[in-house]
Amino acid sequence: MSLAPERPRLAVKLLDERLRDVMPHYATDGSAGMDLRALLDAPLTLAPGQCELVRTGLAIHIADPGLAGMILPRSGLGHKHGIVLGNLVGLIDSDYQGELMISTWNRGDAPFTIEPFERLAQYVLVPVVQAELEIVDDFDTSRRGAGGFGSSGRH
C-alpha cells in the first residue's frame, strides 16, 4: 500500500465568480490533469482551421521554479472533433500570474461549437529542472553520437 504524497498548494485567483462552483479538480485518484473550462458568455463556433484564444477565468501562480504547468488537449475532443491546441502544448511558467488561456484550434473539417463552461483542455503540473549551460569544445563520446532522426532504423 502506498501513501498518497502531499500535494503542492497553488494559489488561484478566480477572475470570474461563476468559476467558484466548477473549480478544476482531479476527477479520479489517479488523474494526471485537471480539466479547464471555457469561460464564455455564449457558445463559440470554430470553423475548420479556425484558432481562438479562450479564457479560463483562472490565474494560477505556481511560484516554485521546480514546477511548471502544461495545458494539454482532452483526448476525446482532439480525436473525435479535431479540437486541439493552436500551440500544440501550452507551457505555463512558475512565475506567470496572468489568466490561463487556451489556444483552441479546430484542426478538423467540420465546424465545432464550444459551449460556455465546457471542459476544453487539461492542466498538468510537472516537475522541472533548470540547467546551467556550460560551453565546451568536445563531449565525452557516447554510443549514439550525433545519430538521430531515425538513424537506428525502423524495426
Ligand SMILES: O=c1ccn([C@H]2C[C@H](O)[C@@H](COP(=O)(O)OP(=O)(O)OP(=O)(O)O)O2)c(=O)[nH]1
Ligand atoms: O497555452 C498557453 C501558453 C502560455 N500561456 C501563458 C503562461 C506562460 O507562462 C506565458 C508565456 O508562455 P510562453 O513562454 O510559452 O510564450 P511566449 O510566446 O514565449 O511568450 P512570453 O514572451 O511572454 O514568454 O503565457 C497560457 O496562458 N496558455
Ligand SMILES: [Mg+2]
Ligand atoms: Mg516565453
